[in-house]
Amino acid sequence: MIRYEGFTKRFGAVTAVSELDLEVRRGETLALIGPNGSGKTTTLKAALGLVRPTAGRVLVDGQDVSSRGRAVRARLGYLPQRLAFPEGCTPLEVMRLYARLRGVGWEEAERLLERVGLLGAADRAIEGFSGGMRQRLGLAVALLGEPAALILDEPTAALDLTGALMVREVIEKIRAEGMTVLLSSHDLGEVAALADRVAVFAGGRLVAVGRPADLARELGLRDPSLESIYRAATAPHARLVA
Amino acid sequence: MPTSAEAIAAIARHELRATLGGKLVPAFGVLFAALALGIALVGLGASGALLVQGFQRTSVSLLMLSLYLLPLLGLVLGASAFGAEDGGTELLLAQPIGRLEALLGRTAGLGAALACVALAGFGVAGALIAVTAGLAGAGGYVLVSLGALLVGLVGLGVGVLVGTLTRRRSAAVGWALAAWFAASVLYDLAAIGILQLAGSGEPGPWLVALLALNPIDGVRALGLVGLGADVLLGPTGASLQRMLGPGGGAAWVLGSAGLWLVAPLATAAFVYARRDF
Numbered sequence: 001m002i003r004y005e006g007f008t009k010r011f012g013a014v015t016a017v018s019e020l021d022l023e024v025r026r027g028e029t030l031a032l033i034g035p036n037g038s039g040k041t042t043t044l045k046a047a048l049g050l051v052r053p054t055a056g057r058v059l060v061d062g063q064d065v066s067s068r069g070r071a072v073r074a075r076l077g078y079l080p081q082r083l084a085f086p087e088g089c090t091p092l093e094v095m096r097l098y099a100r101l102r103g104v105g106w107e108e109a110e111r112l113l114e115r116v117g118l119l120g121a122a123d124r125a126i127e128g129f130s131g132g133m134r135q136r137l138g139l140a141v142a143l144l145g146e147p148a149a150l151i152l153d154e155p156t157a158a159l160d161l162t163g164a165l166m167v168r169e170v171i172e173k174i175r176a177e178g179m180t181v182l183l184s185s186h187d188l189g190e191v192a193a194l195a196d197r198v199a200v201f202a203g204g205r206l207v208a209v210g211r212p213a214d215l216a217r218e219l220g221l222r223d224p225s226l227e228s229i230y231r232a233a234t235a236p237h238a239r240l241v242a
Numbered sequence: 243m244p245t246s247a248e249a250i251a252a253i254a255r256h257e258l259r260a261t262l263g264g265k266l267v268p269a270f271g272v273l274f275a276a277l278a279l280g281i282a283l284v285g286l287g288a289s290g291a292l293l294v295q296g297f298q299r300t301s302v303s304l305l306m307l308s309l310y311l312l313p314l315l316g317l318v319l320g321a322s323a324f325g326a327e328d329g330g331t332e333l334l335l336a337q338p339i340g341r342l343e344a345l346l347g348r349t350a351g352l353g354a355a356l357a358c359v360a361l362a363g364f365g366v367a368g369a370l371i372a373v374t375a376g377l378a379g380a381g382g383y384v385l386v387s388l389g390a391l392l393v394g395l396v397g398l399g400v401g402v403l404v405g406t407l408t409r410r411r412s413a414a415v416g417w418a419l420a421a422w423f424a425a426s427v428l429y430d431l432a433a434i435g436i437l438q439l440a441g442s443g444e445p446g447p448w449l450v451a452l453l454a455l456n457p458i459d460g461v462r463a464l465g466l467v468g469l470g471a472d473v474l475l476g477p478t479g480a481s482l483q484r485m486l487g488p489g490g491g492a493a494w495v496l497g498s499a500g501l502w503l504v505a506p507l508a509t510a511a512f513v514y515a516r517r518d519f
Contacts, residue, residue: 011518045332045518045519048335048336049335050332050335050336050518050519051518051519052516052518069340070243070338070339070340071338073336073337073338073339074243074338076336078332078333078336080329080332080333080336081329082327082328082329083328083329083330083333084326084328084329084330085330086260086261086263086264086330087260087263087264087265088260088262088263088264089259089260089263093256093259093260096256097252097253097255097256098333098337100244100248100249100252101244101249101252101253101337101338101339102243102337102338103243103244125263138333141333
């Protein structure tokens with residue numbers, strides 16, 4: 001569904017992502033994990049054309065993001081890491097804008113607000129919303145137009161436990177419906193609960209990718225936890241990806 | 243999917259609503275309206291009577307005030323909107339639209355908000371004058387309002403460019419304020435110095451060049467000549483009258499202001515289309 005072919009991104013002298021070959025399969029949830037600055041966000045943004053490749057390419061359903069950006073973005077929903085809405089705006093106004101840009105009717109926008117539990121607060125100013133409510137509104141925006149895949153950049157970062165659980169619950173439902181999800185997270189518990197496969201990044205390189213149980217076996221770990229996999233995969237000289 | 247025009251219109255409407263729902267623009271609107279009313283009303287005289295100036299004198303005073311305030315607001319609005327990395331821009335650009343549509347839509351919305359502020363100031367004062375002192379000179383007042391709005395929109399275009407070139411909102415607003423100070427204050431000082439160096443002869447060519455390089459000065463000079471207030475400026479005013487009077491360099495000044503509106507926006511669109519977010 002989403003395929004990175006030799007994707008490299010440099011910002012000046014800094015290489016954010018180096019020669020990435022990775023495929024996100026239809027219907028799966030793939031989680032990117034790794035330390036800050038390891039290239040996770042750049043990788044996610046490249047699928048939407050927000051970041052342009054220095055080398056290589058990114059394909060979504062066979063379409064190159066660089067040349068077919070609009071068509072690709074119509075198939076993807078996105079929740080950014082730091083989401084801010086203009087002060088004074090209401091969810092109603094936000095959904096109205098994005099529904100228009102996606103060419104969908106108000107009924108769908110209303111249904112999505114209900115799905116994320118914000119229909120009752122649709123005409124309240126977002127200024128007074130908690131972090132969890134803002135993220136759920138972001139999820140409703142991301143789901144507009146029934147995208148084929150959802151890209152979520154640290155969807156529960158900086159949320160309190162209640163907010164994180166509510167957002168996770170929505171993602172779990174989306175995942176159960178068979179939607180393709182590509183997400184990044186620092187919360188290994190969340191990754192364990194949501195992801196079918198994990199991709200471990202370190203220093204701008206993909207160092208391991210696969211199902212947690214398979215990765216544990218390949219790394220020779222007796223403890224198959226994500227924490228052990230993460231430690232082993234990001235250790236110096238560890239690399240499971242050719 | 244919406245057409246480009248529909249996408250631009252939807253983004254512009256949302257930007258206008260969001261900007262008017264914020265704090266900066268309504269505060270500026272109230273400030274400008276209050277100052278415009280203050281200019282329209284002559285302060286309490288010794289007799290205790292509150293006098294109202296006509297359109298002619300109010301136009302000159304409001305021209306001076308608006309040429310400080312509207313470009314400042316335009317610069318700050320543009321820089322603040324496009325210099326922010328808060329996820330909102332990413333969310334917008336992750337939609338099935340082009341970056342040019344996003345830039346034009348947001349700029350159009352901000353421009354409409356700026357027009358609302360201009361309308362608040364010129365409208366409130368104009369309505370008061372029309373009711374109390376009649377409509378004489380109203381045509382010039384309307385032209386002054388449009389000239390001031392044009393300079394405000396030029397400021398917005400430059401602000402948008404500053405925002406697209408700067409990654410952080412605070413830095414973008416800082417550069418916008420510096421640009422405003424340079425255009426509103428430093429430029430005048432430099433212009434005086436250049437005219438001094440040009441000697442005591444006819445400053446025509448120098449003056450025309452200086453007016454074209456800074457639309458704030460250009461529109462101010464054009465407004466003063468149009469309102470007949472150039473006599474206050476002595477020999478320079480006489481020179482302005484010769485250059486900007488009927489058949490003079492008015493088209494040159496307006497044309498350069500138009501170029502100042504288009505060129506920064508075109509450059510911003512070029513930068514925006516190639517930027518990583």
